[in-house]
Amino acid sequence: MPRARRTKRDNSPASGKKSPERKPSEPVEEGAGGARPGRAVLAWVAGIVGAVIVAAVGAVFTGWFGSLGPGAFDEISREAPVTAAYVKTITDGPDLALREPVTAAQDRAILLGRPDAAQHEAFLERYRAAPVGETRVIVVLNGNRAGLRIADIRPRIVTREPVPDGALLSPAHAGEQGTIEVAADLDRPTPRFTSVKDRDTPYFETKQIDLVRDERVTFIMTLTACKAYYEFELVATVISNGRAEQVVIRSPGGLPFRLTGPARAYRTVYDESSMGGWSVRSKPGKYRIEGC
Amino acid sequence: MRRLAGVPLLALVTCLALVSDAPAVVRKAVGWQAVWSAAFDNRSFGLTEDVFVYSHTLVPSERALAVAARIGRILILEPVTGRVLSTVPAEPRLGDVRELWVADEALVVLRERPGRTGDEFEGVLTGYDLATGQRLWGSRLAREAVVTRRAVAALTASDVELLDARTGATRAVMPIPQGCTAAAAAADELVAVLELCANDRVHLAAVDPETGRPHWTRDLTYRRPQQWPPAEGTDPRRDVGVATAADGTVLVHLSETPYLYASDGRRLPADIHGEATRSPIVTGEGVAVYTSIPDGGGAGYVQGIDPATGAIRWTRGVTGPTSFIATGDLFVAEDREYPGLESWPLNAYLLAIDAATGEASELPLPATEGATILEGGAGGLVFVSTPTRDDDSTGVKNGTRITAYRLVRANRAPANPPGVAPPANWPDACGLLTDRDLSLLAPGYLAYPHSRTLAGSPLPIPAVCDWIPPTDKGDVVSVSVIWTAPSTSEAQRLAAEEVRYGLAATIKGRDGPDIVYYQLGLPAGNQYGALVSVGPVITKLVASTPGTVRRLAPRLRDNLRTSAGPRHGHRS
Numbered sequence: 101m102p103r104a105r106r107t108k109r110d111n112s113p114a115s116g117k118k119s120p121e122r123k124p125s126e127p128v129e130e131g132a133g134g135a136r137p138g139r140a141v142l143a144w145v146a147g148i149v150g151a152v153i154v155a156a157v158g159a160v161f162t163g164w165f166g167s168l169g170p171g172a173f174d175e176i177s178r179e180a181p182v183t184a185a186y187v188k189t190i191t192d193g194p195d196l197a198l199r200e201p202v203t204a205a206q207d208r209a210i211l212l213g214r215p216d217a218a219q220h221e222a223f224l225e226r227y228r229a230a231p232v233g234e235t236r237v238i239v240v241l242n243g244n245r246a247g248l249r250i251a252d253i254r255p256r257i258v259t260r261e262p263v264p265d266g267a268l269l270s271p272a273h274a275g276e277q278g279t280i281e282v283a284a285d286l287d288r289p290t291p292r293f294t295s296v297k298d299r300d301t302p303y304f305e306t307k308q309i310d311l312v313r314d315e316r317v318t319f320i321m322t323l324t325a326c327k328a329y330y331e332f333e334l335v336a337t338v339i340s341n342g343r344a345e346q347v348v349i350r351s352p353g354g355l356p357f358r359l360t361g362p363a364r365a366y367r368t369v370y371d372e373s374s375m376g377g378w379s380v381r382s383k384p385g386k387y388r389i390e391g392c
Numbered sequence: 393m394r395r396l397a398g399v400p401l402l403a404l405v406t407c408l409a410l411v412s413d414a415p416a417v418v419r420k421a422v423g424w425q426a427v428w429s430a431a432f433d434n435r436s437f438g439l440t441e442d443v444f445v446y447s448h449t450l451v452p453s454e455r456a457l458a459v460a461a462r463i464g465r466i467l468i469l470e471p472v473t474g475r476v477l478s479t480v481p482a483e484p485r486l487g488d489v490r491e492l493w494v495a496d497e498a499l500v501v502l503r504e505r506p507g508r509t510g511d512e513f514e515g516v517l518t519g520y521d522l523a524t525g526q527r528l529w530g531s532r533l534a535r536e537a538v539v540t541r542r543a544v545a546a547l548t549a550s551d552v553e554l555l556d557a558r559t560g561a562t563r564a565v566m567p568i569p570q571g572c573t574a575a576a577a578a579a580d581e582l583v584a585v586l587e588l589c590a591n592d593r594v595h596l597a598a599v600d601p602e603t604g605r606p607h608w609t610r611d612l613t614y615r616r617p618q619q620w621p622p623a624e625g626t627d628p629r630r631d632v633g634v635a636t637a638a639d640g641t642v643l644v645h646l647s648e649t650p651y652l653y654a655s656d657g658r659r660l661p662a663d664i665h666g667e668a669t670r671s672p673i674v675t676g677e678g679v680a681v682y683t684s685i686p687d688g689g690g691a692g693y694v695q696g697i698d699p700a701t702g703a704i705r706w707t708r709g710v711t712g713p714t715s716f717i718a719t720g721d722l723f724v725a726e727d728r729e730y731p732g733l734e735s736w737p738l739n740a741y742l743l744a745i746d747a748a749t750g751e752a753s754e755l756p757l758p759a760t761e762g763a764t765i766l767e768g769g770a771g772g773l774v775f776v777s778t779p780t781r782d783d784d785s786t787g788v789k790n791g792t793r794i795t796a797y798r799l800v801r802a803n804r805a806p807a808n809p810p811g812v813a814p815p816a817n818w819p820d821a822c823g824l825l826t827d828r829d830l831s832l833l834a835p836g837y838l839a840y841p842h843s844r845t846l847a848g849s850p851l852p853i854p855a856v857c858d859w860i861p862p863t864d865k866g867d868v869v870s871v872s873v874i875w876t877a878p879s880t881s882e883a884q885r886l887a888a889e890e891v892r893y894g895l896a897a898t899i900k901g902r903d904g905p906d907i908v909y910y911q912l913g914l915p916a917g918n919q920y921g922a923l924v925s926v927g928p929v930i931t932k933l934v935a936s937t938p939g940t941v942r943r944l945a946p947r948l949r950d951n952l953r954t955s956a957g958p959r960h961g962h963r964s
């Protein structure tokens with residue numbers, strides 16, 4: 101439930117039917133152009149982190165990647181105390197940094213032309229495309245015990261590297277960003293979710309989440325980074341029957357999430373093209389983002 | 393012992409094989425055939441030219457097909473022929489039409505009460521005779537209504553009133569307890585009323601619409617959805633809903649939690665994901681079907697379940713948000729092979745799923761995707777309308793065309809579905825611009841072919857081709873073969889339909905009737921393109937700049953003319 105989307109829907113004029121429920125399957129009309137191509141480009145933009153979008157669909161079926169804490173291997177076949185029913189990275193908005201410049205002929209054709217979603221997704225994987233500065237991850241956890249408590253969720257960094265400056269992909273902004281109050285700063289030595297105003301107080305402690313069987317909780321987690329490129333996963337500490345277990349949440353497809361700080365400049369900056377692909381920005385200049 | 397026991401088993405297997413061989417004629421779906429088609433515009437509804445109608449409302453049933461604009465007359469059509477059975481006179485004092493239902497003998501209309509204040513919808517219900525269009529009853533105040541075959545459940549702030557659909561007479565009144573709100577859904581012979589109260593108690597009653605007496609009731613508890621971090625200014629409105637299929641299957645969702653009940657009140661163990669619970673549920677041939685599309689769109693699936701046991705009979709993937717209807721023994725959905733990616737292919741495809749077996753056929757309509765709105769179905773027919781548009785060339789204001797299609801079956805599926813040329817007749821998109829054409833822009837362009845899949849079968853030749861410039865700052869050029877029709881006249885008809893419904897803004901050009909230049913406003917800027925059709929082939933040319941489109945479109949047309957000479961089914 102990306103907030104930007106919800107806002108968009110609320111702002112849209114009444115659709116004629118009086119249903120008070122939201123209708124997730126209704127396409128949101130975008131832009132002044134024909135509905136079809138408008139949607140096409142948006143979907144394409146969403147495809148920028150195509151791995152996430154495409155695999156998030158699969159997440160409904162297979163998208164959780166739980167592992168039990170150390171010492172619990174004898175119970176590995178047991179169902180985890182919580183499972184991720186849904187994992188998605190919000191792809192509205194952020195620029196994407198690529199590690200290497202795109203020079204190979206085939207890759208240029210994918211970047212500048214109109215490849216299909218799978219080709220584009222594989223391309224972004226190869227170049228380890230990472231959102232710049234900030235990313236938001238939505239996770240819906242489903243309780244699998246009669247009673248349990250989610251005591252903590254924190255990011256765990258798997259890889260830290262210098263920020264990439266090979267290329268920057270800058271999508272046309274269609275959605276508005278909501279204000280962020282709680283975030284985890286990956287640049288800190290032990291990243292935890294804190295209030296943005298007070299980076300020293302772990303925010304998770306203010307509310308512990310109790311679930312009964314088949315009950316769900318939605319986490320909308322914002323992560324920020326300025327200094328480096330990170331690959332990370334989320335680790336939930338779950339207490340049930342008096343024992344703590346850890347459940348690891350990764351992006352759909354089983355890969356870690358990615359996030360990078362901004363480079364001062366990128367060797368090439370590409371803007372979203374109205375044809376559906378990307379086109380080179382003629383005078384990219386220095387790169388800055390708010391908050392870094 | 394074991395060997396002996398095997399003999400009757402073998403005999404039985406042989407017998408079964410013989411028996412199942414006997415009626416082996418499985419009739420294959422071969423195509424959609426138009427049964428009737430009729431055009432309507434402001435005059436059809438008794439409206440003057442200056443009245444703007446954004447869209448028309450269609451409500452099909454086996455008995456009648458009701459067609460309404462926002463105001464004006466309501467037309468009641470004979471669903472099998474499209475003939476106008478009767479006309480409901482305009483009721484200018486009652487307000488704009490909000491919703492319509494076709495009961496066994498009556499048309500029920502909910503209109504928005506004019507001059508209302510406040511946020512809550514206030515409406516008035518009226519009933520009309522299907523055969524004559526005469527007002528039978530009304531008007532009754534209601535915020536919402538649901539309609540069974542013979543009864544109307546009218547929801548007001550304080551009660552649910554059950555009315556006779558034919559006479560409007562009140563049969564029963566069910567007060568809504570203080571502090572509670574109600575939602576309702578109707579099946580053929582049942583009204584499901586869901587009450588949600590301040591203490592998070594939820595009461596579900598499946599009511600006999602004739603008497604108001606509950607067939608069965610269930611008490612449930614609403615658990616507030618948990619969210620972290622807690623969102624500021626969260627909507628206090630609780631996310632609950634109730635849906636029914638015609639046979640009386642009831643689907644309730646309380647936030648993310650679904651509850652599925654058979655018509656006799658048994659809870660069914662169907663494995664329905666949270667996001668599926670907000671989609672409609674339909675039945676046919678004793679199978680209940682719902683769609684599940686993830687929040688925010690994307691590929692999902694359709695599942696048929698046995699309402700007796702809750703067992704899943706079959707599952708089919710669908711490519712994205714879609715209308716979904718039941719008609720006869722079929723479930724039908726609009727299907728997009730490439731949702732959101734681009735406008736390919738040109739024609740609309742309908743996915744028809746056999747309710748009993750789950751066997752699916754994807755077949756094209758003789759209409760473009762942009763001109764096709766799947767409205768509903770009844771009695772084995774599928775009703776499709778075009779978007780409401782003016783046609784200045786013929787003076788039509790707010791025109792729409794409604795077409796009824798029937799799925800045609802045959803003992804043997806044809807090699808090629810009707811309405812589309814065989815794959816071998818589709819030209820190679822990369823052959824439609826030559827190196828010489830591209831050298832008009834710059835030397836060193838490279839062609840990148842993209843294959844496309846038509847109704848599940850890959851086309852043997854690339855239907856899309858990108859030309860990538862030697863430097864990143866050059867113009868990118870892309871050609872898509874969006875359709876190849878069986879004949880030139882059919883292609884011309886489809887191209888005209890695409891110009892009318894698929895291209896928002898066309899630009900005047902001087903390159904003849906085969907080329908239509910267009911421009912589309914997108915978040916990333918304007919897209920410039922040309923629809924180029926020659927003979928049976930319809931293509932789209934897109935480039936980074938309008939100048940490039942204008943330079944290359946005539947070349948594309950000329951190349952199509954050359955390649956569209958006598959064809960022998962194979963490319964050279």
